[in-house]
Amino acid sequence: MADQPLLRLTDINRHYGAIQALKGASFEIRHGEIMGLVGENGAGKSTMVKIIGGFDTGFTGEYFYDGEIRQFSGPTAAEQSGIAIAQQELSLIPTMSVAENIFLAGDGVPQVASKGYLARKAKPFLEEVGLGHINPLRATNRLSVGEQHLVEVARLIAHNPQVLILDEPTAALGETDSIRILDMVGRLKERGKSVIYVSHRMDEIFKICDRITVLRDGESQEARAAKDMDVNSLVELMLGFELGDMYPERKTIKRTEPVLKVRDLWPDGILEPINFDIYTGEILGLAGQLGSGTSEILGAMAGSTKSRGGSLHFQGKEFLPSRPKDAIRRGIAYCSEDRKYDGLFLGRPIMENMSAPALEKISKNGILNGARERALATENAVKFTVDPKRLPQEAGVLSGGNQQKVALGKWLSIAPKVILVNEPTRGVDVGARAEIYQILRELADHGAAIVVASTDIQEITNLPDRIISFYRGVQIGELALEDMTSANILEMITDPFHEAGIAVSEKES
């Protein structure tokens, strides 16, 4: 009995349009086991989690649970069978008390129950997750984010699940709250529960997991015991070798005359002035870890980050944009890494988002031309496969992937010659990622010059035609297409000077 897995998925396939998120992937977990599920962004982790939790029913393959083959109709069905999933986004009601949130589903408690009764019932579950010191009658929004995550888990535990899925529970948490989560996972294991632990944090994975399943590009590796692996071998498994079809094919580029020359640009946060050239038709990658300065460089080129000096040579003119308007007017578009901060007008219709940079184009003598605006927005929405019927909706209702497509797609309205993109696919699902890559490549093929900064090692390996790498505010070097392997890039962005103590494994993706 002990050898038979509690949950086993075999040969799972899942398509999103043309994109295959999972390709014959398998997954299993035994009774009382903590299984780590790791993989790069877009490897299929969230798809796998959604399938296990019953959120995604459009897959093919065998779902075996608790001794029989199952086909859940939805998350509620899965939950009733004992599979609970704690998602990254909180689903608590902030104004209700902790106890009320725990019994939100209404089962296990009478229809009419006093607050005191609920509080008494909630107490043991709170203790279970290490929140015994919290008054169950407190409003949930008075708790810290970490505590709220724990309350969410407590609510799931109240249903007494057999399998608990934690999807990056510590992504938004500080150190102390993370430790609470890890402690709680340990206690669950002692009580014979199975936990699927999805995380990017290597140290946590090795601290608590019994076995680890690696997903790479939609394919799964055989689950291995955590003690047989170290961080290096795990990273190797995650990165793998070549990545498949997600990344569009690269054409040979004739580099004759640079379209944009960056000369002695010295943005704040960079140690010394930098120089590089950008050519028409290429995607240039700026590789570097968080804090390496690539964001500042793009920001300075677009006029949204301050710089100490330097200039851009573009279309026969030498200038340094002091505000984004200067760059936009010359046809340089910049899409920042934080679309919610300065990429989107969430409360305004998608149409207004799409036309925001090009108001001059859609107006005459200061009067907006509604027809021209609709035509322009529709054209660009179609290019980015955003349904034009949704143009009147608020941008805030879109999913992360579609929001990113709008944030990027709005720049097509100015027909930019140079497009600067920072983290083109942060927080974007695998399907939209592929679409965004495809569109960037098409734009480059049609004569735009594109600069992409990314901390995602797969993206930076497979998308650009050329890479310039940065390390702690210093320009390290340039890699041509033939030298662009993950290993080379990793070395250049994590340990270019071969200093002691900086291992490849400490890469944060």
Added chain:
Amino acid sequence: MTDVTAPTDDLKFVQRIRRDYSPLVIAMVGLFVVIFVAGAVFTDDFLTWFNIKTIIRDAALVGIMAIGLTFVTLSGNFFLLSMKEIAALSIICFATLMGADWNQWGAGEGDPTTSALVMTFSVAFLATMIIATIAGAAQGALIGLGGNPIVVTLGAAGLFFGIGSWWSDNLVVSYRRPHGAEWLGTGSFIGDIPNITVAFIIIAVVAELTLRYTTFGRQVYLVGANRAAGRATGHENFGMAIKCCIIASVCAAFVAVAFSGQVSSAHVNYFSSEFGSSGDMTIMVIAIVMVGGNSIMGGYGSTLRTSLGAIFISTVDNMMVLNGFNSGARVLAVGLMIVFSIIVFALVRRGSRAVE
């Protein structure tokens, strides 16, 4: 991949209302309608032509100021807390110039001719507008450079009031009738509809069209909805703040001129003590913007809402007057309406995804 939102087209009116507005807002509008209907039924003389004219005329002065202020609020620059002080400075400026010896045109003896009156009025009016523009631009520039709107406009309020008070020696400045400003204060060209009412309607329509169909209007919304994204797409708040503050200031000055035309005089305290049901013009104007349901954070709302807010407050006020409530009770009612609408719209915003 795909979102779980229904497609937008082909919805019935009721469904569209339910999609676009939260239940709280619908409930509030419903409550207002109920109050209105109940008041109309139980108040004698309420639905008469004369009374409706009175309501809209009362709404006109505060309404014009509130429409100007709406631009500031929509562009995400909060409020000008100096509205009544701008008006106070403007009214002193206008009245002083109206009565100034050098500004009396035409022959010295007998009644002045129409053209002489027009000249006198035009000079005073233009000078007042220029001063208001400067006052607005200065505040807007400070706000646009990153100054906190509350601090900047509170400081400016003291400054403007001080200048007005000093200039007029804190006395009433009066000027002789006929003086060329009666047409705006009390006159009517179209039947018995007061000109100030016509001005209110024209300004409301022009403001709404501006917001909807001009580049400037779109920029107001975009910068108000997300200042950082506005900057990133080439719409800086600096220029926006200046333009919007100028609009608000000019509207305040226009109201000051119209009011002075009514009473043929001016005093710095006209807008602090002797005006409207709550006495304080700034509070009344902010109340109207709020009751209209414009977002305090900017990016959402319209001057149409503001105009309706002005008429609504004026209606309730009028109803209470007809039913014999004293001014204290009327101030209380206005206060309740502000609190109520602030709470409702704050709750709505907390629940909305737009302000994550």
